[in-house]
Amino acid sequence: MQVLLARMGNPQKGLQSIVVAGTNGKGSVCAMLSAVLEAAGCSAGTYTSPAVFQLLEQYKLGTSCCTAEQFAQACTLVRQGAEALARDGIYPTGFELETAAAFALFAQQGCGLAVLECGMGGDLDAVNVAENRLLAVITPIAVDHTRFLGDTPEEIARHKAGIVTPGCPLVTAPQTPAVLSVLEDACAAAGSRCIPVPEGALTMLEDTPKGMLLKPEEGEPYLLGLHGAYQCGNAAVALEACRQLAKAGLPISDGDIRRGFAAARHPGRFQLLGEAPVFVLDGAHNPHGMDAFCTGLEQMFPGREILAVMGVFRDKAYDRMLQRLSRTASGLYAVTAPGARGLDARQLGAAAEAYFSRVRVEPDPVQGIREAARHSDAVIAVCGSLSFLAEAAAEINKVK
Numbered sequence: 437m438q439v440l441l442a443r444m445g446n447p448q449k450g451l452q453s454i455v456v457a458g459t460n461g462k463g464s465v466c467a468m469l470s471a472v473l474e475a476a477g478c479s480a481g482t483y484t485s486p487a488v489f490q491l492l493e494q495y496k497l498g499t500s501c502c503t504a505e506q507f508a509q510a511c512t513l514v515r516q517g518a519e520a521l522a523r524d525g526i527y528p529t530g531f532e533l534e535t536a537a538a539f540a541l542f543a544q545q546g547c548g549l550a551v552l553e554c555g556m557g558g559d560l561d562a563v564n565v566a567e568n569r570l571l572a573v574i575t576p577i578a579v580d581h582t583r584f585l586g587d588t589p590e591e592i593a594r595h596k597a598g599i600v601t602p603g604c605p606l607v608t609a610p611q612t613p614a615v616l617s618v619l620e621d622a623c624a625a626a627g628s629r630c631i632p633v634p635e636g637a638l639t640m641l642e643d644t645p646k647g648m649l650l651k652p653e654e655g656e657p658y659l660l661g662l663h664g665a666y667q668c669g670n671a672a673v674a675l676e677a678c679r680q681l682a683k684a685g686l687p688i689s690d691g692d693i694r695r696g697f698a699a700a701r702h703p704g705r706f707q708l709l710g711e712a713p714v715f716v717l718d719g720a721h722n723p724h725g726m727d728a729f730c731t732g733l734e735q736m737f738p739g740r741e742i743l744a745v746m747g748v749f750r751d752k753a754y755d756r757m758l759q760r761l762s763r764t765a766s767g768l769y770a771v772t773a774p775g776a777r778g779l780d781a782r783q784l785g786a787a788a789e790a791y792f793s794r795v796r797v798e799p800d801p802v803q804g805i806r807e808a809a810r811h812s813d814a815v816i817a818v819c820g821s822l823s824f825l826a827e828a829a830a831e832i833n834k835v836k
Contacts, residue, residue, distance in 0.1 A: 437528070437532050437535070437536070437562045437565050438565050439521060439526065440514075440517050440518065440521060440528050440532060440533075440536050441517070441536060441539060441565065443516070443517035443518075443520045443521060444513050444514065444516070444517035444536060444539075444540060445513075447513070447539040447540050447542070447543035447544075448539045448543075448550075448565060448566055448567055449567055449568075450543055451481075451539070451542055451543065451547065451548070451549065451550045451566070451567070451568060452548060452549050452550070452568045452569075452570050453549070453550045453551075453552055453566035453567065453568060453569050453570065454469060454549065454550070454551045454552065454569075454570055454571045454572075454573065454677070454681070455552050455554065455558075455563060455564065455566055455569060455571075455572050455573070455599045456469075456551070456552065456553050456554065456572075456573040456574075456575070457553075457554040457557070457558040457561070457572070457573070457574050457575070457596040457599050458554075458573075458574050458575025458576060458577060458596065458609065459575065459576060459577050459578040459592070459722065459724060459725075460575060460576055460578065460666075460722070460724055460725045460728065461575035461576060461609070461666070461669070461670040461673070462484070462553045462554065462575050463484050463553060463702055463705065464662060464667060464670045464674075464702050464705055465573060465575055465670050465673055465674045465677070466482055466484050466551050466553050467482075467484075467499075467662070467700050467701065467702040468660075468662075468670070468671060468674035468696065468697060468700045469482070469551050469674055469677060469678070470482040470496060470498065470499050470551050471499050471661075471695075471696035471697070471699045471700040471701075472674070472678050472688060472692055472693050472695075472696030472697070473498075473549060473551070473686075473688075473696070474498040474499050474696065474699075475691075475692040475693075475695040475696040475699065476686065476687055476688045476689070476692040476696070477687065478548070478549055478686060478687070478688075479498075479546060479547050479548045479549065480498065480547055480548070480549035480550065480551060481495070481496065481497055481538070481541060481542035481545065481547040481549070481550050481551070482495075482496040482499075482550075482551040482552075482553075483495060483496075483535065483538035483542075483550065483551070483552050483553065483563070484496075484553040485531070485534070485553060485555045486555075486822060488703060488704040488719065488822050488825050488826055489703055489704070489825070489826045489829065490826075491507075492504065492507055493703070494534070494538075495507060495510075495537070495538055495541055497541075497542075497545055497547065499699065499701070502541055502545070506541060506544070506545060507537070507541065509540075509541075509544060510537045510538075510540035510541035510544060511537055511540075513540045513544075514533055514536045514537050514540055517536065518533060529562075531555055531562055532562045535555075535562040535563055536562075538550070538552070538563075539566075549570075549686075550566065552566055554596070554599065557592075557595040557596060557598070558574075558595050558596040558597065558598040558599040559594075559595050559596075559597070559598020559599070560595070560598070561598075561599075564598060564599055569601050569604040570604070570681060570684050570686075571604065571605055571606075571607065571677060571680055571681055571684065572599045572600050572601070572604055572605070572606045572607070572628075573606070573607045573608075573673060573677050574596055574597075574599070574606065574607075574608045574609065574611075574619065575609050575670065575673060576609045576610070576611065576669070576724065577589050577592055577593050577596060577611055577615050578592075578722065578723070578724035589612060589614065589615050590614050590615060590618055593611070593615045593618040593619060594618055594622075597618060597619050597621075597622035597623075598622075600619075600622045600623055600626045600628050601626060601628070602626045602627050602628065603626075603627060603628060604626070604628050605628055605629045605630075605631055605680055605684075606619065606622075606623050606628060606629070606630050606631065607631045607633065607673060607676050607677045607680055608630065608631070608632050608633065608673075609633055609669060609670075609672075609673045610632065610633060610634065610635045610669070611632070616630075616632060631676060631680065633669075633672050633673050633676050636653075637652065637653065637672035637675070637676070638650040638651065638652055638658070638668050638669075638671055638672040638675065639651045639668070640665055640668045640735075641657060643663055643664070643665065643732070643735065643736050645663075645708060646659075647659050647660055647661045647662070647663070647698065648660040648662065648663060648664075648667060648668070648671075650668055650671055652675070655690075658671070658675070658693070658694055658697050658698075659694070659697065659698045660697045660698070660700060661697065661698050661699055661700045661701055662700055662701070662702055662705065662706065663706040663707075663708060663732070663736070664705065664706030664718070664728070664729065664732035664736075665728070665731050665732040665735050665736075666706075666728030666729070666731065666732055667705075667706065667732075671697065674697075675693065678692075678693050678696075703717075703829075704717055704718070704719050704822055704825045705718055705719060706718050706729070706732055707829075709829060709832045709833070710832055710835060712812045712813070713808070713809060713811055713812050713813065713814050713815065713816050714737075714815050714816070715805075715815075715816045715818060715828075715832050716733065716815060716816070716817050716818065717818045717819075717825050717828060717829060717832075718817070718818070718819045719819070719821065719822035719825060720757075720819045720820065721748065721749070721752055721757075721820060721821050721822065722752060722753060722757070723753050723756040723757055723760060726756075726757040726760050726761060726819070727760050729817070729819055730760055730761060730763065730764040730765075733764055733815065733817055734764055737815045740814070740815050741766055741811070741813065741814045741815065742764055742765045742766065742814065742815045742816075742817055743765055743766065743767045743768070743769070743808055743811055743814050743815070743816050743817070744761055744764075744765040744767070744768045744769065744816075744817045744818075744819060745768075745769040745771060745801070745804045745805060745808050745816060745817070745818045745819075745828070746758075746761065746768060746769070746770060746771065746784065746788075746818075746819055746820040747770075747771040747772055747773035747774075747778065747779070747781070747784070747801055747804075747820050747821050747823070747824050748773055748778075748779050748784060748820040748821050749773055749775075749777040749778060749779060749821055749823070750777060750778070750779035750780075750783075751777060752779075752820075752821075754779060754784060754787065754820070755787055755790075757820065758784075758787055758788050758790075758791050758792075759791050761791075761817075761819070762788075762791035762792050764817075765792075765817060766792075766793075766794065767792060767793075767794035767795070767796070768785075768788045768792045768794070768795050768796070769796050769797075769798050769804040769807060769808050770782075770784040770785035770788055770795060770796070770797050770798070770804075771784075771798055771799060771800065771801040771803075771804040771824065772784075772799045772800075772801070773801075773820065773821040773823045773824050774801075774823050774824055774827075775823060778821075778823070780799070781797045781798065781799040782797055782799070784797075785797040801824040801827050801828055801831075802827060802828075802831045805818070805828050805831040805832060805835070806831065806835075809832075809835045
């Protein structure tokens with residue numbers, strides 16, 4: 437990655453950076469930070485992954501996707517660098533090329549700041565080459581990507597702690613004592629401060645279609661333009677991150693935080709669509725994320741029948757996800773998530789029969805949405821993977 441950027445003229449060197457790692461909540465925290473920075477008048481770019489609805493949503497200038505022309509200009513520089521490396525027998529990965537495009541885009545468009553989401557892990561992630569780091573942020577750490585990061589939260593935390601650099605403060609979500617100890621040790625080794633966000637820093641007062649009302653320990657409530665009970669914890673992390681950035685010299689006021697939180701949007705995360713039935717789209721793709729999603733459903737729709745449309749990758753802990761989902765949803769439509777990693781709907785349906793009394797197998801996600809939409813009085817939870825949410829949303833918009 438560093439060699440590729442060097443061949444591109446090192447576009448990352450002119451950017452101050454905020455790097456966000458964690459298992460769940462990274463994209464939501466990035467969405468809040470980018471909205472606050474825009475409200476504060478800061479020229480910031482935001483790079484997240486994966487794309488859910490379209491490629492360019494990974495690359496934002498302020499809170500707006502870059503244009504195709506801007507992206508093409510950035511890719512031209514990346515191509516030049518990659519071709520130079522190819523002549524030396526060096527071939528960057530796809531994720532490295534996508535990340536290099538973010539650095540090129542932000543430099544070309546005059547951004548002074550870059551909000552960067554780690555794709556996986558932290559220490560070896562492509563975004564970790566970012567320089568001039570103002571802040572590191574780690575959202576809740578749980579077990580995921582075990583093939584690459586390890587089998588325990590502590591092993592995974594060691595990888596994610598790799599985003600801590602000398603003198604750069606770390607804001608972390610509430611973690612288990614063992615995970616927090618790993619993060620504190622990493623900060624001590626780097627001569628950096630570890631700033632844990634306490635449990636209950638924000639309390640959800642209500643979650644309505646207009647947004648969530650969150651009460652801090654002191655002061656007036658914040659309106660957040662995102663939904664789902666789990667966003668309360670993400671917002672607490674983003675709030676502390678904003679306060680630390682203000683201490684670092686960025687012109688962020690409490691009013692900027694309030695405007696940014698209210699304007700924040702993050703499609704594919706507890707996204708509400710339709711009315712009869714109501715669909716809730718969420719990329720929950722591991723047990724921790726599924727638990728948070730289900731808790732949000734229970735709190736927003738008490739007493740309502742909830743049905744689920746679920747597709748998942750075969751390397752995920754889908755049995756544990758099904759077990760948790762069955763305590764919230766009364767029936768399941770099993771679909772096949774797209775791509776080579778997608779688990780066959782028949783296999784998912786067979787596993788679901790251990791937990792659900794009503795299981796229907798519909799390999800095509802679109803057909804699964806159509807069948808679920810027949811239940812106009814129900815809430816339809818679409819979850820398990822980000823990979824089919826764009827297809828699902830397009831079909832739901834037709835149903836509406």
